[in-house]
Amino acid sequence: MKFNKPILATMALGLSAGAVGADGHMASDMTLVSWGGAYQQSQISAYADPYVANNPGVTVTWDESSAEAVAKLRAMNEAGSITWDVVDVVAADALRLCDEGLALEIDADEVLAAAPDGTSASDDFGDLLVGDCFIPQIVYSTTFGYRTDMVPDGVDAPSNICDVFDLETYPGMRALEKRPINNVEWALLCDGVAKEDVYDVLATEEGQEQALAKLDTIRDSVIWWSAGADTPQLLADGEIFMGSTYNGRLFAAIEEQGQPIGMMWDAQVFDLDGWIIPEGLSDERLARALDFVKFATDTQRLADQAKYISYGPARVSSAPLVGKHATLGIDMAPHMPTDPNNAANTFLYNYEFWADYRDDIDAKFQAWLAQ
Amino acid sequence: MAQTPEGEAFVEFERVQKSYDGETLVVKDLNLRMPKGEFLTMLGPSGSGKTTCLMMLAGFETATHGDIRLDGKSINDIPPHKRGIGMVFQNYALFPHMTIGENLAFPLEVRKMGRSERDEKVKRALDMVEMGAFGNRRPAQLSGGQQQRVALARALVFEPELVLMDEPLGALDKQLREKMQFEITDLAHNLGITTVYVTHDQTEALTMSDRVAVFDDGRIQQLAPPDELYEAPQNSFVAQFIGENNTLSGVVTQINDDKCLVRLDSGEEIDAKPVNVSQVGERTTVSIRPERVETNKERLSDDAHTLKAEVLEFIYMGDIFRTRLRVANSEEFIVKTRNAPDQPRLRPGEQIEIGWLPEDCRALDA
Amino acid sequence: MSDTTGSGPMLAADGTPLKESLGRALRRQKIRALALIAPLLLFVLLTFVIPIVSMLVRSVENQIVSDTLPGTIAALSEWDSTQGNAPSEDVFQNLFFDMFNAAEAKEHTKLGTRLNYENTGLASLFRTSGRSMDDIGEVFQDAIEDTDARFDDGAFWYEMMSGAGGDTLVADRRARWATLTGDSMSGDIGFTPSQEIAALLPMTATAYTDFAIWTAIEDDDVVAEEDPWEAVYVALAVDLRDPSRAAAIAGYNGAGADALQTLTATEMPDLTFADAFADLDEDWVSPDVWETVQVYSPSYTSGYFLNSVDRELTIDGVEARPQNEQLYIKLFGRTLWMSLIITSSCILLGYPVAWLLANLPVRTANVLMILVLLPFWTSLLVRTSAWKVLLQQQGVINELLVWLGFVDDANRLILMNNSTGTIIAMTHILLPFMILPLYSVMKTIPPTYLRAAKSLGATNWTAFWRVYFPQSVPGIGAGSILVFILAIGYYITPEIVGGTDGVFISNRIAYHISRSLNWGLAAALGTILLVLVLALYWVYDQIVGIDNVKLGG
Helix, strand or coil: CCCCCCHHHHHHHHHHCCCCCCCCCCEEEEEEEEEHHHHHHHHEEEEEEEEHHHHCEEEEEEEECHHHHHHHHHHEEEEEEEECEEEEHHHHHHHHHHCCCCCCCCCCHHHHCCCCCCCCCCHHHHHHHCCCCCEEEEEEEEEEEHHHHHCCCCCCCCCCCCHHHHCCCCCCCCCCCCCCCHCCCCCHCCCCCCCHHHHHHHCCHHHHHCCCCCCCCHHHHHEEECCCCCCHHHCCCCCCCCCEEEHHHHHHHHHHHHCCCCEEEEEEEEEEEECCCCCCHHHHHHHHHHHHHHHHHHHHHHHCCCCCCEEEEHHHHHHCCEEECCCCCCCHHHHCCCCCCCCCCCCEHHHHHHHHHHCCCCCCHHHHCCC | CCCCCCCCCCCCEEEEECCCCCCCCEEEEEEEECCCCCCCEEEEEEEEEEEEEHHHHCCCCCEEEEEEEEECCCCCCCCCHHHCCCEECCCCCCCCCCCHHHHHHHHHHHCCCCHHHHHHHHHHHHCCCCCCHHCCCCCCCCHHHHHHHHHHHHCCCCCCCCEECCCCCCCCCHHHHHHHHHHHHHHHHHHEEEEEEEEHHHHHHHHCEEEEEEEEECEEEEEEEEHHHHHHCHHHHHHHHHHCCEEEEEEEEEEEEEEEEEEEEECCEEEEEECCCCCCCEEEEECCCCCHCCCCHHHCCCCCEEEEEEEEEEEECCCCCEEEEEECCEEEEEEECCCCCCCCCCCCCCEEEEEHHHHHEECCCC | CCCCCCCCCCCCCCCCCHHHHHHHHHHHHHHHHHHHHHHHHHHHHHHHHHHHHHCCCCCCCCCCHHHHHHHHHHCCCCHHHHHCCCCHHHHHHHHHHHHHHHHHHHHHHHHHHHHHHHCCCHHHHHHHHHHHHHHHHHHHHHHHHHCCCCHHHHHHHHHHHHHCCCCHHHHHHHHHHHHHHHCCCCCCCCCCCCCCHHHHCHHHHHHHHHHHHHHHHHHCHHHHHEEEEHHHHHHHHHHHCHHHHHHHHHHHCCHHHHHHHHHHHHCCCCCCHHHHHHHHHHHCHHHHHHHHHHHCCCCCCCHHHHHHHEEEEEEEEEEEHHHHHHCCCHHHHHHHHHHHHHHHHHHHHHHHHHHHHHHCCCHHHHHHHHHHHHHHHHCCHHHHHHHHHHHHCHHHHHHHHCCCCCHHHHHCCCCCCCCCHHHHHHHHHHHHHHHHHHHHHHHHCCCCHHHHHHHHHCCHHHHHHHHHHHHHHHHHHHHHHHHHHHCCCCHHHHHHCCCCCCHHHHHHHHHHHCCCCCCHHCCCCHHHHHHHHHHHHHHHHHHHCHHHCCCCC
């Protein structure tokens, strides 16, 4: 199935004419796919509930399959029946889906709302519009949390990414994600490679070996996680001293559950999460999906999501609107990964690099793990 | 209560009781003495305690109370595998994963017998039951009768002095069963083995045994050679259980040493032999075997009491005639007569008179 | 029924030969029986056979390369990789037209992803280059439009290219698009190329037909109203490069003849495709990239299977992968070994339980049976997570051992995130699959066998070992096959508690299915796993005998 240009044209026309509501052109059912848990809840509160309030008669069904979205979309495509309308994926998956022809290509300025001050969507999202299909939603980061009560006496709390590799000063178990992405970058950073050279070095065999050799130094003290909930759990159980995970998970463990955990923002890796619309929807469903996405990614909606979860809105224009946590009442801005105090030393996930090198480095990483 | 041959007892039960649940006794006060070489059958309906007795003897059940002795030694605390008792099970229990030869070799093997001696004995045992050619077959490849023989051979191959058989012929058809009955008794007598045989089939018990112990309600009701058991049942249970039997109930009106007069409930009076009645006025059940009833009045002594009877049914059975009569209010009174040239063939509705020798009519407990 | 008349065949009552009559009756019976089981047969076919066949096909199929770059592959067959040079201009010219169409259909990125499995970097090479095909084309488009402005007009092009007799060309190109996209591409396109122009300007006619088909069918536009793609201009320029064409064009007098004649007199940009691609990315002139394309050009490849056994397909044949990428053989070995250990522990733990179940009074046995089945009623994830709570270093088991003083607080046992964790958790999870067949087999072993053995003089142990155990072997066999085959395919539990040395080959298969999307490799790994299981099944049959396996009765 190929995307039809005239349909997009008709749609754009419909949107610019302000046609909203369950009129004859739009399907009244919509299946949204997300990650489940607190994150999905924040989307329900910030996007879906207001959308349904504005569009009575629209039924929203949620599917918690984002982790397998790429494979499932491919399978649906092969079976010739797409049952999802809007899918929440990380940018790397969006890029992959776009490459596979499974996601709809999007013209940001045509499909997405402009900022309240008139800034076009493409300028408002800026660099975060990764690839041709991705509609950014939030900036999250992968960073470290540590048990404050396990910091040895007379030593400062860890604050530098290389403290993760320093078993002498900070003895104890670490948790790292069971994949090369992020880990090899941190390893190289702490093995003397300059930040701007990291990906050039990683593109070489020697660089990859160097990264794995660095990881080898802490290998016996690492528990490898594969689900985002693992590290907060391991920290809470006292199984590990420090571990990497998504900043929103750490926020929940620290602020909502009051665990003795500290945040280490150094060398946090920014990543993006957002929507894609599957290729091959019927005209009615596509119209509904576009209408929802336009609403859900406008400046106010993105800012609203930050009330529920500590991920940064993807629009520049949303940042000033970020307020207090919906239930805790604390100011959310300082907990955003994008907050200047936190973002002193950051990395942006290099999508192009990992799209090429993911399989290759992953093979080496897994072989290394299996040794 | 049961008469026991005097002298050395090979198997002995003394005041043995058995209870499974601590509330009811399955075996009540069992006393039994068996001489060496005897073929004794435990006969009784299911649930009468006969199998439990056998299992206690084999060692698979322990007696709740009392003593079981084998060759003078108490075996209460000896585990089954050390008792050296051969056993044939109801469904033969031939080990399905072993060949016939291996099945037979098994008891010798566990006795650590040398290979050549073992093979020799297995061969001899198989030949003994005419199964010499089947040593390499598996049990499933044999017919029921063949399996039965193998089971017998296996129980005998290690030359036990006592063999127990738990309804071993139950699964065979009638013809084969009769054939095996002879083979087993022959074998047992030829080898001089002491055998305890359990069955609920009275014909089997009567044809095979030296003595039969009739079980009911956890007790031995009578222990006697087959002919005695049939001819002289000690109580009405045994009389009923063994063979066909006519019963009439009444009250003893006169009694002397070997003869008594019983007035039946219908008012008629008959002669009987007092077995377990002792005084006038006692209620009794009199028992007469169908073949001991005389329908020809001329053959009876003059002073014999007779009863009026009406023929209800006449069945021609080849060698015998079987006649059902109404006698003294009972409609189930059976008479068997030999098919002889002078024997009349009665017709339903015919009125006749019947009688018997007083010693054939036994006055038993009510 | 029938009479046997002399030597003739037996006849049925109606006079037909008896054999025939019988055959017909039997056939009818068979058909009726087949009709009864047809739904089930269909179900089995749909849910078991088809997925397995599709997996087998997927593990070798590789049409994507030749479907996406047909011209390039054909031209590339001339190229000799041992020379260490980039391929000829002809290859790049074909690459341009192939890539242009692929980019229009958005198929080039799929090919890039496919080839990236074999040669890192090709994904972005194809992705970025696909976007730039227009840029290469514009060089020629500008030159042609500068020469004669009419070439800027879609209607002019349409008139020039239209005519009669070009139906074969349309059918050919339609088939080409269909192969590339997988769609049927049927429907009226409102355009027939002229036979004359197709002979005069073959490349141009082909490119314009490609454009016309796509425009009419995929974009739903009217061909005459649309400006042709850049590729059409490029094709025209390439056609005109041939000096022999000038004379033919001079003699042409159809639509647009004068414009074409003007063009023949004009100098076209002197751009080689090789240079153009080299400008886009130096990698295009690297023999390394072309070796990969050549090695993976056949429609079917053994590449996935070779990858599955730590080999790779190179231009020089099959080679071992670099040491630091070898993984799968080790994982296969580990999977089999650990599945064996898990199966053995299931036998050790399950046998006594099954024995108890089979020999306890019914009421007690039922309670025990519920305990055995209880794990079935909780989700796998919950059970595995429960093991996490038990096994971790601050977990229940370690706490208990420390509290009892068996283990020093500083040296707590590492029971999870390694193979121990996988073995413990999976033994627990798979235990019922061992107990149930064992139980149902033991249930059929009458207690008289044990009694018989004891009456024959065997001790308890001998009676068990020589008489009872051999009869329960079919249950052990059935349970072991179940547990082993289930264990071999497990991945959730190893993923959660297995750490690094407790993961199975299935974890990699799952990874390639859901994360890397390398379904070909996943299919090859799955096929090997299937073959391994079948092979083990065969070995089992040879050693123990498959008729010696009982699930019950």
